Amino acid sequence: METKKYIELQECFSSYLSKKGLRRTEERFAILECICDLKGHFDVYVLHRKMEEANYHVSRATVYNTIEVLVECGLVVRHQFPVSSQQYELRAYAETHSHLICMQCGAVRELKNEALQKSIVSMQIPRFTSVYHALYIYGLCQKCSRLQAGKKSKNINE
Ligand SMILES: [Zn+2]
Ligand SMILES: [Zn+2]
Secondary structure: OOHHHHHHHHHHHHHHHHHOOOOOOHHHHHHHHHHHHHOOOEOHHHHHHHHHHOOOOOOHHHHHHHHHHHHHOOOEEEOOOOOOOOOEEEHHHHOOOEEEEEOOOOOEEEEOOHHHHHHHHHOOOOOOOOOOOOEEEEEOOHHHHHHHHHHHHHHHHO
16 A cells, blocks of 8 residues: 555544544554555454564454444445455455455455446435445356356256
């Protein structure tokens, strides 16, 4: 991530914390920095492990609370994926792609389509001020649609 962009996110987080009367602790900013370096989907466990690897010791509860504050201030997206652990993503990354979700196995793939993203951002919505978006397209992944096609032809033969 560009330093300029990172500083912008940091400032946004900082002003949100003071507005809400929350403490601007070193830990909270270290967590944001780690999220900026992750470039992808993550859950609390992955993020906590990354912090440990970087020799930054914070409790998992602190990691979780900080993510939730980042979601509230709109810097992090809380995803709606049908997987066991709650997935998050930095909003700045989430807005660069759509998410293809398999309804059968729950696999999530990213689809980059610049024209689509641009048209969402430039869309004028009456009586609504959009802030950010996350896009999900549900269907079947290649593996599952092959499996299903196989099952169908087996049923026909029976
Ligand atoms: Zn994503
Ligand atoms: Zn699938």
